[in-house]
Each structure stands twice: as C-alpha cells, then as structure tokens.
Amino acid sequence: MAAWHEKTAHEISSAVRGKQVSAVEVATSFLDRIAAVDGNVDAYTQVWPEYALAQAQAVDAKIARGEDPGILSGAPIGIKEVICTEQGYTTCSSKILEGYQSPYDATIIKKLAAAGAVFLGKLNMDEFAMGSSTENSAIKTTKNPWNLKCVPGGSSGGSAAAVSADMCTISLGSDTGGSIRQPACLCGCVGVKPTYGRVSRFGLVAFASSLDQIGPFSKDVEDAALALNVLCGKDPMDATSADLPVPDFTQALTGDIKGLRLGMPKQCFTEALGAEMREKVMAAIEVLKKQGAEVVEVSLPALDYALAVYYIICTAEASANLARFDGVRYGFRHPEAKDVREMYVKTKSAAFGPEVQRRIMLGTYVLSSGYYDAYYLKAQKVRRLIKEDFDRAFTQCDAIVTPTSPTPAFEFGSKTADPLEMYLSDIYTIATNLATLPGLSLPCGLCASGLPAGVQFMTKPFDESTLLRVAHCYEKNSGITLGKPPIA
Amino acid sequence: MEYEAVIGMEVHVEINTHSKIFCACSTAFNAPANTNVCPICLGMPGVLPVLNREMVNKSVAAGLALNCTISRWSKMDRKNYFYPDMAKNYQISQYDLPLCYKGRLDIEVDGQVKSIGITRAHMEEDTARNTHTLGGGISGVDFNRSGVPLLEIVTEPDLRSAQDAYAYLTTLKQILQYLDVSDCNMEEGSLRAEANISVHPKGSKEFGTKTEVKNVASFSGVAKAIEFEIARQIEVLESGGKISQETRGWDANRGITFSQRSKESAHDYRYFPEPDLMPIVVDEAWEQRIRKSLPELPLAKKRRFKEQYGLSDYDATVLTSTRAMADYLEAAVQAGADAKKAANWIMGDLQALLTDAKQEIQECKVPPAGLAEMIQLIESGTISGKIGKDVLVEMFASGKGPKAIVEEKGLVQITDEGALVAIVRKVLADNPQQVEQFKAGKDRVIGFLVGQVMKASRGKANPEKVNEILRKELSA
Known part of the structure; x- marks a missing residue:
C-alpha cells in the first residue's frame, strides 16, 4: 500500500472519517516526508510539527466523539507565505516582514480549519508574489522536484513543489497573473485560479488587488473540487467577493463532455510556443475530442497587449499596496534613520528585493500626474477589450484551451538577468486574471527532459464546474500518469 | 484701489456613525490611545475595507439637505502619500466621482439671503493622530481616529467676506446637526474648516492667487483669519508684491496667519480607483428612502x-x-x-x-x-x-x-383676601412716609409698597390682588 503522504485529500479524508487511519498517523507520515526530502526541495519556509499534530489530535477527538470534522478531515495542507495565519509567521518571503506574526487568520484559513484540515506550515514564494520562478524569495531557493537544477515556477513555487513532492495533499497559492497555474504546470500538479471574487481575499497580503485570487494546488482534479468547495463563497470581510451560490463542485466531475465546445485561441498557438509544449497540448485536445468535445477556433485579438496591460495595472496597484511596509508599525525598520523620510527610504531600500523595487517604481510612474492617462487609464481600457474578447469567444465555446507555459521548467539563473524574458513565462496565464476568469492547469505528460508539461483551461466567470468537468474528463481519459518525481 | 475678496471653503465633518467607515471599530472620541483599533484600521497586511452603509446613508442625507445631486454611480479612490498617521500610506477617498455634487446652501448675512454653491461632498477616511509630546525624541501615533468617516464638503468660490464664511459655517453646522449626521464639534475635531482666499481689484473678472488657511479652532477664528488674510493680501499687492500660492496656519494668540507649506512642493497623490471596494450605486429608490426620512x-x-x-x-x-x-x-x-x-x-x-x-x-x-x-x-x-x-x-x-x-417650600400664592389685607395694613403702618407721599399725589410710590408687600409675603402674594387691596386701603 502507498504511504499516506502519497495519497490525495479525498482518500485521506474518507479513511480518517472511516477510522481506517488516524489524522495523527497521516500528519506524522507527511511530517516524516518533509523531514526526508525538503532538505533537497526547500519548499517549506516553516514547518509546524507540534501544531500539525495538535490539529490532527483534535480531528481524531471529534471522530471519537462521533462528530464529523468536515470534508477535509485530517488532510494535511501547506500554506503560501502570503496568506495570513496566527500560527507562525507571515513574511511574504520578504525581509521587510521577517518575523512578522499576523494577529488574525485569513478567512480561508478559518474555513479550511472548520473543514478538518491540518496545517503543516508555510511555503516559499517569490517576494510578495512577484516573479515566475520563486528565485525572488528572500528566504530560500525552492527547487523543482522533477529536476533540482530547475525552478519550480512562481510565484507559488513552494506550494507547487510541496504537492509535487508529496509534502502535503493540497497547498494554497495565490494567482495574480499565473502564479498558481504556471508553477503547477512546471511541477506537474493541478492548480486552479478561481474566478475573481469567488474566494475571499481577506488575509491574502495584497499584490494587485483587482487580479489576486487564492486557489489550490492538488494531485488530482477531485481534490481541487474538494478544496474549492471549502474555499469558495461570499465573505462579508471582502467587498469584492461574490454573493453567489457555491455548487458542490465534486458533482461536476461526471466524465461526460459530449457536445462541449472547446475553443482554441489562435493567438496562443503561434511560434512563441515551444514545439514540445505544442505537441503535448495538441495531444490533450485530441483526447478531449475523442470524448465528444467539439473543437472550435476562437480569436482573442487584444491578447497581444495582455502582458503590457498586466504590468501597468499590477505594478500600479502594487505601488499602493506595498506602501504600508514602511517600518512604522510592524516588520523591518532600518535602525540608522535620522528622521521619518530617511526611515522610509532606508527601510524600503534595504528590505525590498530588486524585483519588488522595480515594480513599485514602475507602478508609481504609471500613476504619476501626466502619465496616468497614457498608461494606467489606457491599460484599463485595453483590459476591458481583452475581457470583451473573451466574452465574444464564450459565445462560441464553453471552455478555452491553451498551453499553461511556453516552456517546461527552466534552470536557475537562466532568466534572472532579463526581467522581460521572465515576464514572458506568464504569457498564457495573464489574460485570465485580466478578464477575471477561472483557469486551471493540469499535467499533460512529461517532456523528453523528464519535466512536466501542462495544459490550461478557462471558462466563463463563476463557471468553475465546467472547468473542473473538462479537466477531470481529460485526467480520466488521457492515459497519462506522470509517476513520481525522481527525488528520495 | 478697491479690492474684492473671493473665498471658498473646504469643510471636513466626521460623520457620527457608531463604527468606522471600513471596519467595526468604535468611533468614540477620547478613548485611551490605540484602543479603538483593529487590523483593518491599523493597515495590517492582508486586510480589506468594507464600506459602512450607514456612512453612505448619512452622506446622502447631508447631500440632499445641501441640495446636491446624488451620484447614481460613484466610487472610492486611493490617494497616495506617505505619513506616519496614514495606516496604509494611502487614504481611501473619492476623486473624480464624488457621492454628492452641484448643490447650494442659502445663508443669511445682514438680512440678505445669499446662495452658496456646493461643488461636491465626498466620503473619505480620517487619518490617525500623531503626537510629539511624549519626550525622548519619540513621536507617537494614536490610531483611534484612523478610519473615522469623514465627509468633505467643498464650496464654489462664492463667499466674499469673513462674515459670509461665518454665516456659511454656522448654517452648515446647524443643518448637519439637524440631520444628526455629525456633532460638528470643532474642539473635538469633528468639524475642520479650511478657507481658500484670494483678492482682486474690484471689477476685475480674473481671480487673484489664493492662499489656503488651515488649522483654525473655531468659527470666529476662521472669520478673523479670513479678515487678516484679506488685509494681508491687499497690503502685499498694494506694495507691489505678489501673493504666493501656499498653505498658511492661523496663530490665534497673535491674530496672524503664517506660511506653512508652499504649493510648489505639492504632492502628486497618484489617485486611482480603489480596487478593494465595489462602485457605490445609489438608485432612485434608495435616494427617495433617505429623502423621505429627512427631518x-x-x-x-x-x-x-x-x-x-x-x-x-x-x-x-x-x-x-x-x-x-x-x-x-x-x-x-x-x-x-x-x-x-x-x-x-x-x-x-x-x-x-x-x-x-x-x-x-x-x-x-x-x-x-x-x-x-x-x-x-x-x-x-x-x-x-x-x-x-x-x-x-x-x-x-x-x-x-x-x-x-x-x-x-410652601410657595403657593396667597390669594386669600383676609391674609393679604393683614399684610398690606402692616406694610402701610410700617411705611408712613410713603403713605404720605402717595396721598400727596405721588402715584409711583405704589410700586415700592407692592414690593414691600411681596417681600413681607416672601413673594407668595398675588401681585394683582396686592395692587388692588393697596389702592383700596390707601383711599380708605
């Protein structure tokens, strides 16, 4: 029998609720796994063995009393550093929040705890979720479990690597321009960015407020559906969260996609896409065709501007969101400042990494008087055009399929010298956020290099059910199993 | 040369909701420092604002009372600047689409009614309060005020004198208090007034360069500051000088304004729409509901x-x-x-x-x-x-x-004829001189005698009756 740490959350939850295993045994298995392999992967920034076991004991106690701890009973979960937890630290992998303890739990942390989840610790990321390789972390360098010389993707690199290396069943990430889907693709797991407004952002340290969304990493689509059942829903603490009913997403996993219209945007299958990735994605589309999907070509003409629009809007919002890290109330404060102004300048200069500083400066620039209309306002207008492109496309199809990333995982340092080159890693994922759509990446095979490839689906806003249904159907019928990454 | 002054007012009023504009903290004044605070109004990482609906209700009520048009669709914006009293280093305010706009307020000055245009009234959050009196080179920040709801009411440059400004402020305060939307207590800072003042030669259509006078603690202070500022500007112009656009403070003790900050160093606030809040949509029905509830x-x-x-x-x-x-x-x-x-x-x-x-x-x-x-x-x-x-x-x-x-206290009036006659007779007996005077035709003495009777009765005698009995007794 496979070790507990190799199992999915739905397997673990039903075994724990069926008293086939205790939550403590499960948690112990995962803690042992972390101790065995995280020295190589460096996914976790903090591991909470005592806290995890205490939560597991509480789950076991509930079961002993005949209560149901919830649909994630005993499922061990890892949390991206950008999500606020009372337990441990919330550093956003930045020096400026070194040692910062949040006085409150994010709404989704409360929801997951109420569903019986067991939190193992926090996961590494690019500083303030800015990056596509997790190389911008001020804490450590997370490796891709499939090849330790390669990046896990980013910004949620730790979350992807931890699921991929069996160091948690489900992990939480945040996705502003692809930060869940791209690392999920590079590490060979399932990653979902729900519709903007589907999941509460209360307790997610903001990078770009109109784009940020929390979502799960998992080993299969069923776990993704299970996690979304817990994560989604209106939160009175988040004015942008949608007051819409949340269906039971596991009900969408019917395996039946007959008659589903699958849109292929021609703009996503150009020369920019690597040959191997193209081949894998086309094969995935063939699988779905065989299951009865009808493939239609759609056009998203404004997509060419997505990257430019994204880097104006996200940096503008980030420049305001990160202004609060000033050394006045919490976090790092430069010890040598003589007055307030110097405290601001020295604190921010010393404790923000170069990518964060670059984006704050970009964002400040595009909002400045005299430049606002040419940059920020124009970008908002083009964002609208991109959204309209998708609206039009969804009159012709029910789901859109694209690659998740132009290439599989790349080697450390290969893109750090050129920010633009790094930004292009998110070329296929960014538009989803700009159009507030739900998106999902799941593995579609291994490349010759032994690195995973991924395919991305998108649907209309709040139609996560269709998203999961398509992904699940592919997963069931692809005949592809990645196997386990070649680590200890 | 004769000059004419042009004055516009910007008034910030704290709206008296129970909780703050974006969180559930109390808005109570005078609580111990940093007790009415939470992660939201402290600007901790990960928090989000949620707009207080009562703030919108009260702001719409104020807007309607000021004859404003209420925006069917407005939004909040971020105003970016760094200061330790700003929890997030941006203030959530309203920039290009205020909740209320194009109103007017009628004021009365010397029996004449003047209509003062209200440019806009917009919602925003108050800042924390810095203190520099802790000693040891340390400054403190009290975040109790951070996130207290403010309505900023801006007039057109329709005021022409200190008297106009004073009348405007008192009328505005009266209306806001009537609506129960603000305490308008200047001492507690729940009303803060700033005046934009310029002068130009009478008859000229072009306005002069304006200065902004801030931090005045009373309405009469505002009036005095405006009077001083008008005189100062005229003096500068008369002596061939130029008015520089600047913010000026008011020194109440010396009765003068003084330069605080030049507008050349003005901030670029980099306003942009607040992505954490939904647009504010006040439909016809909502507006009517508030209009009907106006006192x-x-x-x-x-x-x-x-x-x-x-x-x-x-x-x-x-x-x-x-x-x-x-x-x-x-x-x-x-x-x-x-x-x-x-x-x-x-x-x-x-x-x-x-x-x-x-x-x-x-x-x-x-x-x-x-x-x-x-x-x-x-x-x-x-x-x-x-x-x-x-x-x-x-x-x-x-x-x-x-x-x-x-x-x-036994204060029931003595109306009993007999009792009163007894007192009157005693008074007449005690004051023979006055009785003589009365009889000699000095009718006014009757007042003195009434007073004596009232005194003797410890105020309880019915004065009308006393008068009647006195006259009867004196003519007897």
Whole structure:
C-alpha cells in the first residue's frame, strides 16, 4: 500500500472519517516526508510539527466523539507565505516582514480549519508574489522536484513543489497573473485560479488587488473540487467577493463532455510556443475530442497587449499596496534613520528585493500626474477589450484551451538577468486574471527532459464546474500518469 | 484701489456613525490611545475595507439637505502619500466621482439671503493622530481616529467676506446637526474648516492667487483669519508684491496667519480607483428612502413656528437654531404649554440657566413637560410669575417637578383676601412716609409698597390682588 503522504485529500479524508487511519498517523507520515526530502526541495519556509499534530489530535477527538470534522478531515495542507495565519509567521518571503506574526487568520484559513484540515506550515514564494520562478524569495531557493537544477515556477513555487513532492495533499497559492497555474504546470500538479471574487481575499497580503485570487494546488482534479468547495463563497470581510451560490463542485466531475465546445485561441498557438509544449497540448485536445468535445477556433485579438496591460495595472496597484511596509508599525525598520523620510527610504531600500523595487517604481510612474492617462487609464481600457474578447469567444465555446507555459521548467539563473524574458513565462496565464476568469492547469505528460508539461483551461466567470468537468474528463481519459518525481 | 475678496471653503465633518467607515471599530472620541483599533484600521497586511452603509446613508442625507445631486454611480479612490498617521500610506477617498455634487446652501448675512454653491461632498477616511509630546525624541501615533468617516464638503468660490464664511459655517453646522449626521464639534475635531482666499481689484473678472488657511479652532477664528488674510493680501499687492500660492496656519494668540507649506512642493497623490471596494450605486429608490426620512430643516421649521405658534421672526430664529431647542419647545407645547409663554421661558430664564451651567438644552434636568406644568401653575394662579422663576431654578438644580417644589417650600400664592389685607395694613403702618407721599399725589410710590408687600409675603402674594387691596386701603 502507498504511504499516506502519497495519497490525495479525498482518500485521506474518507479513511480518517472511516477510522481506517488516524489524522495523527497521516500528519506524522507527511511530517516524516518533509523531514526526508525538503532538505533537497526547500519548499517549506516553516514547518509546524507540534501544531500539525495538535490539529490532527483534535480531528481524531471529534471522530471519537462521533462528530464529523468536515470534508477535509485530517488532510494535511501547506500554506503560501502570503496568506495570513496566527500560527507562525507571515513574511511574504520578504525581509521587510521577517518575523512578522499576523494577529488574525485569513478567512480561508478559518474555513479550511472548520473543514478538518491540518496545517503543516508555510511555503516559499517569490517576494510578495512577484516573479515566475520563486528565485525572488528572500528566504530560500525552492527547487523543482522533477529536476533540482530547475525552478519550480512562481510565484507559488513552494506550494507547487510541496504537492509535487508529496509534502502535503493540497497547498494554497495565490494567482495574480499565473502564479498558481504556471508553477503547477512546471511541477506537474493541478492548480486552479478561481474566478475573481469567488474566494475571499481577506488575509491574502495584497499584490494587485483587482487580479489576486487564492486557489489550490492538488494531485488530482477531485481534490481541487474538494478544496474549492471549502474555499469558495461570499465573505462579508471582502467587498469584492461574490454573493453567489457555491455548487458542490465534486458533482461536476461526471466524465461526460459530449457536445462541449472547446475553443482554441489562435493567438496562443503561434511560434512563441515551444514545439514540445505544442505537441503535448495538441495531444490533450485530441483526447478531449475523442470524448465528444467539439473543437472550435476562437480569436482573442487584444491578447497581444495582455502582458503590457498586466504590468501597468499590477505594478500600479502594487505601488499602493506595498506602501504600508514602511517600518512604522510592524516588520523591518532600518535602525540608522535620522528622521521619518530617511526611515522610509532606508527601510524600503534595504528590505525590498530588486524585483519588488522595480515594480513599485514602475507602478508609481504609471500613476504619476501626466502619465496616468497614457498608461494606467489606457491599460484599463485595453483590459476591458481583452475581457470583451473573451466574452465574444464564450459565445462560441464553453471552455478555452491553451498551453499553461511556453516552456517546461527552466534552470536557475537562466532568466534572472532579463526581467522581460521572465515576464514572458506568464504569457498564457495573464489574460485570465485580466478578464477575471477561472483557469486551471493540469499535467499533460512529461517532456523528453523528464519535466512536466501542462495544459490550461478557462471558462466563463463563476463557471468553475465546467472547468473542473473538462479537466477531470481529460485526467480520466488521457492515459497519462506522470509517476513520481525522481527525488528520495 | 478697491479690492474684492473671493473665498471658498473646504469643510471636513466626521460623520457620527457608531463604527468606522471600513471596519467595526468604535468611533468614540477620547478613548485611551490605540484602543479603538483593529487590523483593518491599523493597515495590517492582508486586510480589506468594507464600506459602512450607514456612512453612505448619512452622506446622502447631508447631500440632499445641501441640495446636491446624488451620484447614481460613484466610487472610492486611493490617494497616495506617505505619513506616519496614514495606516496604509494611502487614504481611501473619492476623486473624480464624488457621492454628492452641484448643490447650494442659502445663508443669511445682514438680512440678505445669499446662495452658496456646493461643488461636491465626498466620503473619505480620517487619518490617525500623531503626537510629539511624549519626550525622548519619540513621536507617537494614536490610531483611534484612523478610519473615522469623514465627509468633505467643498464650496464654489462664492463667499466674499469673513462674515459670509461665518454665516456659511454656522448654517452648515446647524443643518448637519439637524440631520444628526455629525456633532460638528470643532474642539473635538469633528468639524475642520479650511478657507481658500484670494483678492482682486474690484471689477476685475480674473481671480487673484489664493492662499489656503488651515488649522483654525473655531468659527470666529476662521472669520478673523479670513479678515487678516484679506488685509494681508491687499497690503502685499498694494506694495507691489505678489501673493504666493501656499498653505498658511492661523496663530490665534497673535491674530496672524503664517506660511506653512508652499504649493510648489505639492504632492502628486497618484489617485486611482480603489480596487478593494465595489462602485457605490445609489438608485432612485434608495435616494427617495433617505429623502423621505429627512427631518424638517431649520428654514422650514422657522417658517412653521411663525405661522403655527405666532412667534416673531427673532423668536422663531432663536428657537430653531438647534433641533434640540425646537424639539424642546414643541414637546412643551404638546404637554399643554402656551407656545409664546413657553418660548419666553426657554429663551429667557431657561437659557440663562443653561448658559451659566454650560449645558445644552438636551442635557438639562427640566423636562419640557415640567416646564409646561410650571407655566400652568402660574396660569392657574397657584404661584406667581416671580415664584415661577425660583421654581425653575430649583427644577434646574434638582430635577424635581414644579408641584413637588411648590408644596415642599410652601410657595403657593396667597390669594386669600383676609391674609393679604393683614399684610398690606402692616406694610402701610410700617411705611408712613410713603403713605404720605402717595396721598400727596405721588402715584409711583405704589410700586415700592407692592414690593414691600411681596417681600413681607416672601413673594407668595398675588401681585394683582396686592395692587388692588393697596389702592383700596390707601383711599380708605
């Protein structure tokens, strides 16, 4: 029998609720796994063995009393550093929040705890979720479990690597321009960015407020559906969260996609896409065709501007969101400042990494008087055009399929010298956020290099059910199993 | 050369919601430092604002009372600047689409009505308060005020004098208090007024360069600061100088304005729409609901008081100056008092007592029904008007009812003929000189004699009766 740490959350939850295993045994298995392999992967920034076991004991106690701890009973979960937890630290992998303890739990942390989840610790990321390789972390360098010389993707690199290396069943990430889907693709797991407004952002340290969304990493689509059942829903603490009913997403996993219209945007299958990735994605589309999907070509003409629009809007919002890290109330404060102004300048200069500083400066620039209309306002207008492109496309199809990333995982340092080159890693994922759509990446095979490839689906806003249904159907019928990454 | 001044006002009022604009913290004033705070108003990482619906209700009410158009669709924006009193280093405010715009407020100056244009009224959050008096080179920040809801009300440059500005402020305060949307207490900072002032040669169409006067602690201070600033600007221009656009403070002790910050170093606030909040959509039904719930405003109430109660223009003005005073009068009338008599008592004796005790009418121990009862005791002849004054003093001090006081102290008016005749005869016997004078034709002496009788009766004698008996006895 496979070790507990190799199992999915739905397997673990039903075994724990069926008293086939205790939550403590499960948690112990995962803690042992972390101790065995995280020295190589460096996914976790903090591991909470005592806290995890205490939560597991509480789950076991509930079961002993005949209560149901919830649909994630005993499922061990890892949390991206950008999500606020009372337990441990919330550093956003930045020096400026070194040692910062949040006085409150994010709404989704409360929801997951109420569903019986067991939190193992926090996961590494690019500083303030800015990056596509997790190389911008001020804490450590997370490796891709499939090849330790390669990046896990980013910004949620730790979350992807931890699921991929069996160091948690489900992990939480945040996705502003692809930060869940791209690392999920590079590490060979399932990653979902729900519709903007589907999941509460209360307790997610903001990078770009109109784009940020929390979502799960998992080993299969069923776990993704299970996690979304817990994560989604209106939160009175988040004015942008949608007051819409949340269906039971596991009900969408019917395996039946007959008659589903699958849109292929021609703009996503150009020369920019690597040959191997193209081949894998086309094969995935063939699988779905065989299951009865009808493939239609759609056009998203404004997509060419997505990257430019994204880097104006996200940096503008980030420049305001990160202004609060000033050394006045919490976090790092430069010890040598003589007055307030110097405290601001020295604190921010010393404790923000170069990518964060670059984006704050970009964002400040595009909002400045005299430049606002040419940059920020124009970008908002083009964002609208991109959204309209998708609206039009969804009159012709029910789901859109694209690659998740132009290439599989790349080697450390290969893109750090050129920010633009790094930004292009998110070329296929960014538009989803700009159009507030739900998106999902799941593995579609291994490349010759032994690195995973991924395919991305998108649907209309709040139609996560269709998203999961398509992904699940592919997963069931692809005949592809990645196997386990070649680590200890 | 003759000059004309042009003044526009920017007034920040704290809206008196129970909780802050974006979180559930109390807005109470004077709590110990940093006790009315939470992660949201402290700007901790990961928090989000949620707009207080009551703030929108109260702001719409204020907008309607100021004859503004209410935006069907407006939004909040971020105003970016760094300062330790800013929890997030941006203030959530409204930039290009304020909730209320294009209104007007009628003010009365020297009996003339002037219409002052209201450019806009927008919602925003207050900042924390910095203190630099802790010693040891340390500055402190009290975040209790951080996130208290503010409405910023901006006028057109329609004011022409310090008097205009004073009238505008008092009228605005009166209306906001009537609406119960703000305490408008300048000492507690729940109303802050800034004046933009410029002067130009009379007849010229072009406005002069303006200065902005801030941090004034009272309405009369604002008026004085404007007067000073107008004179200063004229003097600068007359001596061939130029006005520099700047922010000026007011030194109340020296009675002068002084330069604080030049506009050349003005901030670029990099406003952009607040992505954490949804647009504010006030539909027709919402606006109508608030319009219907608006109380009678001062001007309408004043007109009604004149018609319904036959009060003079002056009395009606005084009695509608605050909603509490108007409510007090109406409650007294409701309890059976004659409106004019009640008005006289409120404006006279009761106001004097309130002024001495530094109390507002709503805090006073005399309930309107108590005043009405006391007036009725006079009407029915149970006590004299003079005793009534003493009874009111006692009611004000102890909170007792008038009947109880009258009984307790034996203040019932002496109307018994026999008893009064006895007192009168004794007074006449004690004052033979005055009796002689009266009989010699000095009729005015009667006043002195009445006074003596009242004194002898310790104020309880019915003065009319005393007069009557005195005349009878003297002519006997």
